[in-house]
Amino acid sequence: MPLPTHSPTEHALLVAVERPGQAWAAADSLEELARLVETVEVEVVGSVTQKLSHPLAGTYVGKGKLHEIGERQESLNYDLVVVDDELSPAQQRNLEKALDVKIVDRTALILDVFARRAVTHEGRLQVELAQLEYRLPRLTGLWTHLSRQGVGGVGLRGPGETQLESDRRELGKRIVQIKRELGEVHTHRQLYRDRRKSVPVPVVALVGYTNAGKSTLLNALTGATVMAEDKLFATLDPTTRRTALPSGRDLLVTDTVGFINNLPTLLVAAFRATLEEINEATVLLHVVDVTHPNAAEQMQTVAEVLEELGADDKPVVTALNKIDLLADGADLARVGDPVDIASLLARLGPAAALASNPVPISAQRGFGFEALLARLQVALEEDARFISVRLSVPFARTDLVDLFHRTGRVEQSRFDESGTTIFGQIPAAAVGRFSPYLVVLQNDQSPAQPPLAATTISSPESAA
Template identity: 45%
Template sequence: MREHAPTLTRAWVLHPDIKSDPARRDAKMALDEAVSLAQALPDLEVAGQEVVPLPRPHAGMLFGSGKIEELKQRIEAAEVDLVLVDGPVTPVQQRNLEKAWKVKLLDRTGLILEIFSDRAATREGVLQVEMAHLTYQRTRLVRAWTHLERQRGGLGFVGGPGETQIEADRRAIDEQLVRLRRQMEKVVRTRDLHRKARAKVPYPIIALVGYTNAGKSTLFNRLTGADVMAQDMLFATLDPTMRAVQLPTGADVILSDTVGFISDLPTELVAAFRATLEEVLEADVIVHVRDISHPETGAQAADVQAILDSLGVTEETPQVELWNKIDQLPEEALQAAQARAARDPGIFAVSALTGEGLDDFLEAVTAALGAERRREEVTLGFDEGRRRAWLFEKGLVEEEAQTEEGFRLTLNWSASDKARFETL
């Protein structure tokens, strides 16, 4: 029997270019990114795309009536099932546009949630996405259909007299969120145990962060030999992947590949993925991977830095910038990037794909990890044999003397060694 190909949903991508918004991005670049987002869903086919100039958004419809009619004709002609609006759409606007165009509509937040739902692989990732989806759906509950207007009596367990359907829907979502949070707490406790187990390993953690599609997974695969999904696709990695690896320099480290950041990341997802991104807070070195060939690389870098700041990453954690994809730069731009990297010790111009420039980067990271070691004295009681054994096992003890209180040890260790020791 011949297998039938899955039916693709035909989508039309719109980017509203709102002239009154002082923070608006380059419309062409924003539309390209929105199309890439749409293409990240395997069962979606982009049938058309366009920038829609707008002096300001219309409260009830987003677009003006003339533009809505014009778009309706194009949408019908293209036999589109779904319209993706690259920006925020209020519940009322969504309801009205769906009614006018007779298609399903998703705004930017809804689309990103769909992608995260499709990609989440670990139990934690799935739970986080479900929570984000429910939080988003809760804001979408509007009086859109007649059943929402019906008053419903009840027997107490379904809702009191006079409770509307919309209130019952909201209550059901809240109850589901409570259940998911309880499950999430168990997962977080398990993660905490894993983190404490890793803390006993004397390897520093290098966290790879960056805008989505910057090449983090390609770099991760090159350094570890791991088969992490690394495609030219937005949000290729959604769950942090950690591997113990010996760098070519001989340094043993744990590499952490994190979910890609993106501008206007839905607030529901920032909150839901905070636990995942907390891996970054544990890092000894943060490597910010940038697609230096992208026309908006500067804006992307600013978006990444804003999310790191919101997570509470401080200047105490060393950060380096990896200017990736130099193999895609024209000669003049390549020379400029390499010259800038030569002047700035915190920047490295590389290609994760070809390996060019990675040796210098790896040597610098290894040096940074080794440079933070310092000598300190610690006194342990006689009953702290396990902690004392751990210090000797990791080769951190230079001298030891027995005192009336216990053991006085002279240690040569790094900040990460100390942090791990304090969790014992």
């Protein structure tokens, strides 16, 4: 009977350079790095930091610190060094040569986490693209052993050069193929979004730092069953579900991949098709783990990534999540008053300025959803430029009554022998869909009052 086999656990030493004026303290960044390392089932056995104005071009850390790292190998018994930065190919080669262990930088580690989390074909393609583009400039280092065997000169002439060029060519071909496939995904997503726009249902995109509770919130708001775990990057693939605003208006909510400090540019580029959901959204719902000791730094990171994506000009509502962990079992209703909102914002320090339209919630316990949806409704109506209207339709046009309920806000309905009359508000862009039965009310006339002045919207057919 064969015995079960297990891969031996790797033991990692974490290394970081602390620069003056950096956004994240080295200790906080290393703590996050340790969580990423544990996510790939590697045990952290220690950490080393060095204060420098900038990492050294050759070996990342200074010679003395490099010697210290090497000496600690015997006592810590590490077989892997994880660096809290993206290393250049030269830095990685030099560190591997000096320490004689595997060197993994922050970018490669995040790519590994993403590779483990990717479930769909699209997700796997996007991760593979980022991994290949990361590895391509590092191929030379994989073949330096050939020069020591005498089969290649300074420029790796001969068989070494042939193999290196062959590998580069194969990687290049695969990159082109993946980009072509992702281009088809982009086209498919765009067609889907175009169909979605034909019925003007607003879209709210959940954005935020990884593990802030976005998937839990999506599940609670919409009844979705997206995996929601206390893990970094539990969600990679976007999921869109439907719910309703307090007015009854339909709303689409999209969960997106979480952000992280020093998110590799390669990943941002590779996940372009996924992240486009953010750019296409009507309003962004920024989910913040207000209990996290680095909540302020996380909010700043999210703001920077949104700026990089060109989505920093969109309306934002901020969900201050996980307040149940602060309430300590007390009555959650008290957390919603203005005093407590102020105290929550005070925890964020200067980053409180980034908390647009803040609403305290607990996605896990379902607290604050009524206030959150009401705030989203206001933001969406402001963005859509809602206008007051009166719709008078015959009973045969119940489709327009249904459309009004799904796209607008009904304030009053009346029924008589001629049909249905609705007073309410709809997006200015949707006015033409209700011709010729719609009247735009001026001066915010009350439904109870006869129109003082009105403009009838006529279709070209009725005008003819």
